[in-house]
Amino acid sequence: MTIGIPGTSLAAFSLKGRLAVVTGARRGIGLAIATGLAEAGADIVGVSASLEPDGSDVQRAVENAGCTFTAHQVDFADREAVKALAERLVGADRPVDILVNNAGTIARAPVVDHTDEAWDHVIEVDLTSQFVLTREVGRAMVERGSGKVIFTASMLSFQGGINVVGYTAAKSAIAGMTKALANEWASHGVNVNAIAPGYIATDNTEALRNDPARSGAILDRIPAGRWGEARDLKGAAVFLASSASDYVHGTVLPVDGGWLGR
Numbered sequence: 001m002t003i004g005i006p007g008t009s010l011a012a013f014s015l016k017g018r019l020a021v022v023t024g025a026r027r028g029i030g031l032a033i034a035t036g037l038a039e040a041g042a043d044i045v046g047v048s049a050s051l052e053p054d055g056s057d058v059q060r061a062v063e064n065a066g067c068t069f070t071a072h073q074v075d076f077a078d079r080e081a082v083k084a085l086a087e088r089l090v091g092a093d094r095p096v097d098i099l100v101n102n103a104g105t106i107a108r109a110p111v112v113d114h115t116d117e118a119w120d121h122v123i124e125v126d127l128t129s130q131f132v133l134t135r136e137v138g139r140a141m142v143e144r145g146s147g148k149v150i151f152t153a154s155m156l157s158f159q160g161g162i163n164v165v166g167y168t169a170a171k172s173a174i175a176g177m178t179k180a181l182a183n184e185w186a187s188h189g190v191n192v193n194a195i196a197p198g199y200i201a202t203d204n205t206e207a208l209r210n211d212p213a214r215s216g217a218i219l220d221r222i223p224a225g226r227w228g229e230a231r232d233l234k235g236a237a238v239f240l241a242s243s244a245s246d247y248v249h250g251t252v253l254p255v256d257g258g259w260l261g262r
């Protein structure tokens, strides 16, 4: 069925038969993205620090959509554990078609109080682990000549933010890494892109939403007039995971209620 764009059909958005790895899938944006990909037909491998081996919310959502779910509990602050995960994924019978690098953490403190420990932790989880996992899984995609990699960037891939210097550094680097990988892998049939969520109501932004001054200032600037919900990210994720985006490489796609346009 055509949807009015020559050469494009809804079938191009189908993920039926694909296998997607979604990190940080236990809650928040990752839970919504895993659910959205499953609703489009993808089987899901979920990963997060405390993901239950069985009976998680994400497992229920994926299975309700008629797809299979496998859980991996991995701490992205532990580089060896991330390498072991990559080995298991690459060594498995079924190749990874889609890798969604979404797991992430944040540390809030003014620069002068931002400790080495907080910096190292955020950079390891939000940047280095994403690189290590993508290098390993991406190598297999390049060898096969197909694959989709989606990073989770941020408004702080474009802006400085307040009290989150390590997070801003990591998310700005994610935008750079998206382009660097795309430059190398586009000619091998592997698409590397990022989604930049705006201000989304999840645990990650609880402290902001609990601060009436910050929360009001943020809301005032959002043209859509509301905070985002995790489910707002589903459409962009399905697009970037599907063959509808086969000619899209190295882009950072904001899903931000218009925030960056202000």
Ligand SMILES: NC(=O)c1ccc[n+]([C@@H]2O[C@H](COP(=O)([O-])OP(=O)(O)OC[C@H]3O[C@@H](n4cnc5c(N)ncnc54)[C@H](OP(=O)(O)O)[C@@H]3O)[C@@H](O)[C@H]2O)c1
Residues within 6 Å of the ligand: 023, 024, 025, 026, 027, 028, 029, 030, 047, 048, 049, 050, 051, 074, 075, 076, 077, 102, 103, 104, 105, 125, 152, 153, 154, 155, 196, 197, 198, 199, 200, 201, 202, 203, 204, 205
């Ligand atoms: N919310 C926003 O407004 C916003 C805006 C821009 C970008 N983002 C990005 O979107 C992504 C998801 O954030 P969210 O808002 O959904 O936050 P969230 O609700 O706090 O969820 C974070 C997810 O990442 C996982 N995670 C955190 N630290 C981890 C670690 N050390 N090892 C493995 N997994 C870890 C968590 O695992 P457990 O559940 O097992 O603890 C959880 O599943 C992050 O990359 C975040 O930076 C969020």
